[in-house]
Amino acid sequence: MTDRAAGLAGLRLALEADGDGAHPAAWRHSGRPPGAVLGPRALRDVVAAAEDAGFALVTFADSPLPPGGGPGAAAGRLEAGTRAAYVAPLTGRIGLAPTLQVATTEPFHLATQLASLDHVSHGRAGWVVGTAAGEDDLATIGGAAPSTAALARETADVIDTARALWDSWEDDAVIKDVASGRFLDSRRVHHIDFEGASFTVKGPLITPRPPQGQIVVLASDGLDIDARADVVLVGRPGLAEVAARAATAREAGAPLVLAEVDVVLDAEVPATDRLAELDAAAFQPESGRLRHTGSPESLLELLRELADSVDGVRLHPAVLAVDLPVLAERVLPRLAGAASNRGPGTTLRDTLGLARPANRFAAAAASNT
Template identity: 40%
Template sequence: MTTHHPFIALDLDGEGAHPAAASWTNATSQDTHSGARLARRARAVETAGFHALVLADRALDARTEAHPVNLAATHSAAFLAPVTRRTVLIAEADAVLTEPFHLAMQLMTLDQNSLGRAGWLVRGADELTEAAAFGREVPDQRRVRQEVTDAVEVNRRLWDSWEDDAEIRDVATGRFIDAEKIHHIDFVGEHYSVKSAAIAPRTPQGQVPVIAPRELVEPGADVDVVQVRAESVPELVEAVRRARAEGFGAVLAEVAVAVDHLGVPAHVRLAQLNERREWAPGALASGTAAEVVDDLAAVLAVADGVRLRPAVFDVDAAALATEVLPALRARISLADNPIDGTFRDLLGLSRPASRYAVTQQD
């Protein structure tokens, strides 16, 4: 990003990031995952002025009251595309256990449906329960990193496999496409190969922005944004600086949030929730709205954006919208969020030409 106008992304993750969040809202899984509730929350986030929604994904965990079941993030994001107008929809999706061709098509569909508001947050599954569901052994960290690298490369090639003018719709000749402008990607990796082109035209952004956790990628990786985590806000600031020094283009910092709201101090609420299920959130901005603003301002002074994980969505998202975000905007020059903007616009990235079109011109 050429100028420092950071963005704010908010997790829409079940009843909240805290594993006992549902006990605070008394919501059932049916309540949490109803289309009406999902759409209502997304519209509220957009009205409040957040730049992006992160739709999280994970292995099922029956012990977790907040989200013992969960919808696929790419599906939830696609559902929200037509009910939002300006909010970027970042879908977390696994790059290890998900078939890369199908994942690329899901992300292309999301980008088409949202008119360019799609983003991919890469996840590298490494849990026993999740691997067992796919009939696979838990991959070691080296293999997870390699499969993440391969999946990103396959997705990027597939997103480029149709040149922008491949779809011609020539009624006179009866040709819908120009076959010479659709290219096999011919990927051969350590664990799989993918030959054919995508099954859909190139999308509004051309390349969907890719966000990857720092622990899954090396410096120089072909990602647009690296996401960093830490155990405290001061440590998070240092983690952002390290990622910047390593040469990553844009850095997204992950922050859990719990805000005093309606007379209930955040620490009291968290203590009650922790009695039901202990939570280790990492960097946590907690307390009064002013205290949370101070923490977020410190992070945003060095980061290109923050991913906020509200402890209890309905409580903390409301406090963020009414108390924190307005005060943060008064202190920091945040990014604009126009109705016709794309995620690449928000990141300050131009729309790239297809790599195959460039090769042919050469």
């Protein structure tokens, strides 16, 4: 391994796989009819390409309202948890992390959906914490938008509830004892009795404990819930800002930090020309993330710089149909240990180097004996 390759050793790469790409005009360059993004083939092809390339995980953006809305932008998407569930049995190695919203989803159902995803994927589920909570977002469930403080409390409560529910079944609760006719040991299934600011949950969950024990929780650095997350996603526009925020997240207790990077790569057309054409077709608001516009080689240089301060990067390609093949052919092969060492049966926690947490109820019982 060369010194230049060594600088990228262990860097985890995630891919945001929503729609046709991160740019609102991506659908114009997808090579498919506009409505095809709502069909299963497009989703299957993107996730399969990401898995074959060696990405550690794919994420699926979502919101209570349809995306887009500006001139030239495509609108419409399928619910993220449904997309992740669909590709789970079609993949074997890559992590799958849908965005589920804390303000417009019942906490019990959210925890159940993610636990079910972990079971069907054999331990590859993640959760990108969504906090859309504007007036229009809450109108979709007949609610009123919470204050900033109330949303922060709600976010913390939902995460804490989900984590408690994932522990509500101990690992050995399912016994399948044919002789006695017992499916489970009820002593190892627990009520959580959670009381939050705006809801209560009795529990237990209706599914056994997820294979990973706890779903991998990914949270934006802007939510200030670093200690509750497994992975903090740092979206800052400069390298120094990314490094500073990553250090703060680690001090707060975040096990892993990933930088957020928008990507427009040289292909048959230079990246700068591609971006100009995309911007002319649809307005793209500032994302607040780092942006790389240029060659795959210069992206690798950026990744080497980021590797000094973060554990990985989540890439947001402008157009998946154009940028993902370039990433697969000219970037991922240069990353030491990309997914070649992962095989079927490897959990997302294994891939990310995160330990499988002990069950809180089993640990409490052991400490009392």
